[in-house]
Amino acid sequence: MNCKEKLLEVRDIHKVYTKEGVPTKALNGITFDVLDGEFLGIMGASGSGKTTLLNCIATVIKPTSGQVLLSGANVSSFDSEKLAEYRGNKIGYLFQDFALLDNLTGRENILLPLSIHNVDISAAEKKLNDIAGLFGITDVLSKFPAQMSGGQKPQTMRRPARANTGVRWLSLVKNSASLPPAV
Numbered sequence: 001m002n003c004k005e006k007l008l009e010v011r012d013i014h015k016v017y018t019k020e021g022v023p024t025k026a027l028n029g030i031t032f033d034v035l036d037g038e039f040l041g042i043m044g045a046s047g048s049g050k051t052t053l054l055n056c057i058a059t060v061i062k063p064t065s066g067q068v069l070l071s072g073a074n075v076s077s078f079d080s081e082k083l084a085e086y087r088g089n090k091i092g093y094l095f096q097d098f099a100l101l102d103n104l105t106g107r108e109n110i111l112l113p114l115s116i117h118n119v120d121i122s123a124a125e126k127k128l129n130d131i132a133g134l135f136g137i138t139d140v141l142s143k144f145p146a147q148m149s150g151g152q153k154p155q156t157m158r159r160p161a162r163a164n165t166g167v168r169w170l171s172l173v174k175n176s177a178s179l180p181p182a183v
Contacts, residue, residue, distance in 0.1 A: 008034040013066035015052050026052040058091055059083055088117040100145040100153055107141040
């Protein structure tokens with residue numbers, strides 16, 4: 001018997017998009033659990049619904065029906081304040097294009113999510129310096145995205161996702177094949 005707690009429960013998720021009266025099923029009854037400490041890979045052909053599923057879990061979009069539960073709490077029932085806490089403190093979502101802001105340095109891109117969630121600047125700087133040293137990215141902190149190599153961009157964007165980690169945390173990565181090791 002496995003005594004680990006369920007971190008994530010996806011229950012009978014359906015997502016239907018309708019364009020000009022024509023429905024398209026993107027997700028059709030997806031159900032799975034992720035236990036605390038477990039890793040899960042979601043694979044499939046282009047157009048099979050992987051991004052739609054991740055977007056439902058991350059609350060970027062709402063499923064047509066079904067539930068996403070994080071530690072037993074139904075995220076679709078969260079009010080805007082709870083959603084902000086969930087998005088800022090419980091999940092890390094790495095977008096396919098890395099979502100770096102062109103007018104911010106690597107340091108500023110990493111610190112931005114922390115400042116949005118009112119993390120004390122000295123605590124945020126300490127977290128950043130610890131993570132930068134650990135992952136060897138101190139050299140990209142002063143660079144703007146246009147000055148970074150293709151490999152440095154994902155390295156930089158993985159840091160905001162890790163900077164807010166707590167005991168229980170869910171990382172959602174789209175197109176992980178383009179990420180270097182240690183995601």
